[in-house]
Amino acid sequence: MSSSRRPLLAALLAAPAIAPGLARAQAPTSNPAEPERSERGPFRWRVLASGLENPWGGGFLPDGRLLLSERPGRARLMAPDGTLSAPLAGLPEVVAEGQGGLLDMQPAPDFATTAEVFFASATLVEGGVLTRLSRARLTPRGFEAVRPVLDATPAQPSGRLHYGGRLAFSPDGAHLFLTTGDRNNSRERAQKLNDLAGKVIRLTRQGEIPHDNPFAGRPGLRGEIFSYGHRNPQGIAFNPATGSLFLAEFGPRGGDELNLIRPGLNFGWPDVSYGREYSGRQIAGGRTSAPGITEPVRHWAPSVSPSGINFAPAHAQPLWRGALYIACLNTPGLLRLQMEGDAVVAEERLLWGRARMRQVLFAPDGGLLLLTDESRGRVLRLDAA
Template identity: 40%
Template sequence: MLTATVARKALLAALTLCCALTASADDTRYSAYHDYRVVTVAEGLIRPWSMAFLPDGEMLVTEQPGRLRVIRNGELLEDPVEGVPEVFYRGQGGLLDVVPHPAFALNRLLYLSYSKPLANDESTTAVIRGRYEQGQLRNIEEIFEAKTRGRGHYGSRIAFDDNGHVFITVGDRQVPPSGDLEDHPAQSLADHHGVVVRLREDGSVPADNPFVDRENALPEIWSYGHRSPQGMVFDSSTGNLWITEHGPQGGDELNLIEPGGNYGWPVIGYGVNYGSGKAIHEATHREGMIQPRKIWVPSIATSGLALYEANAFHNWRRHLLAGGLAGQQIALLELEDQSVIREETLVKGLGRVRDVRVGPDGFIYIALDDRRADPSAIVRLEPVAREEIR
């Protein structure tokens, strides 16, 4: 049986080999507390959406068209993983998040989210799990299918807590706000538009979910009133669940998720209608609706979210790393008492940041989704000592 310590040592060694690259690929940048180098990990990817690290040193990357790719010993393998379900690849749809089970070294379970094709050219957010063995995904089970209809905003981020639960984000599916804003499906508990879902690892509903006993409410809903949550991370040290979500034109949000909480979309918010700049919301505040911990105006088009708890960048410990697509950046957020007290911009202009993860080596890995410049790449940030720069 592979112990966690042995698995971690093997992974660290493999990542060191996997991602050792030529100096010509380096790009040194500067920040307040750490200088860092941008190093290319893998090229030749088509619309990478998410990354995951495995105990044997492999790195998995989802490609939105529907492929799960493997980086092994520094090479992007030509053949994708077999057994991935058919995806609805159109617009924002496709193969999206990939997250190993916390006990992956023992059970080999991978969780994948994707836009699932339905009848009549419709689609919805779904999550499956399966055993990953020898380049194949086997014994696949669907643990969640969202009750939604729409064009985009699938959400699709997956995160585990430390108590056997899995959280899944679902967007509002781009249902336009109109008329009475409280009639928008993101304000309803009868469907999955604009929600965070909490399930057991096998897809069953925990008995202590906030809406289990409420009539006409879906019992798996953990929070609602979200627009397009595309970043999520669970903080094991505090039990906090953080998400980032797209506002419309302006008004991206960082939210601390409370069970049963209503986050207000589209009744309250800080953005405006695309193009026209006309107001969408009734106000920015309302009693009973939860305020974001941070907003971005103008929007950075938030994407992946990670919590830095490693040692390679020791002055960034306990900081959040929020990716930005339109902003082409990572927002480094310093936290104090569940509030953001400082923000610094990293890797400005590097490309559309689709995902950000912290590797077992403590380096920061970034998936770049440059749709107009495919193929895209995975890069990583490595610390650079200031005397090395001189």
């Protein structure tokens, strides 16, 4: 680490989780009833933090604090005990309407030496609104050196839906993946390879196009594209058992999907779908498959509205291991998919109907955390009973 980096990082990591005058979480609240039951064993939940406005995503810093985004355009730090900082300064304006706003936010894998953070947002540019990927340095003063990395062009002048906006780093830290939505009003964009809507995008850690991306260097095509034909993917995670990349995305009325992502594959939207229009009409003449289209690993009808996903890491409490967890918005709750390699072998619904869940995270000590999508959003903590 350079000598110029050491004072900045030391100050950031030594800064108290909360300073006088900053907002504090409410006292944690446990569920008073008997422990919740699951197929793997009993667990308890409690409110670790509250008073967040539609928390959307985040990641853990080396000192154990959680960097959280709130959709209206704020970010905070949460200490392990649930104490929240005041909003951090320095973020740019976002378009916080419809499903837009400040979306996912992730510390870089080398945060300990660079203090760098990446985040996605719905951003107003000339010609309309689009999903933007940005980077910044997190300092004791807030976010500094904020600059855009990628705009999911072209911008769209209308429509407030389907931004995607979830981020994931590859296990080796060399690549960053961004999901983008089809923007709803122009759903055919998901099939266009000169358009970044409705895609999984893969960049290097430095924000450049990797030379081994499937469409890199091909005239007229966007080299950033890793896979396409996605509607509104808001969950992305790597399976630690296999290294495979998984994606969860919203269908329309039914047809939510869990997909196993490989480079260059077409996942079909809107040419095929297991869902229907909200009016009840068929999509694509009722086709659910077609030549050249990759089938989902799993699909749901009626909808579960899958948002953020995470695989239980090796340090997770034994109760949670061996599974993929999906935060669901409607019906609200937590979906647990037992995995054998990349195959789903069982499904269980936890805390079903309790609250709209936006993201699932695993704390450094192995507990499971849930972000609730509410105007007074909460961080829930689940532990083995």
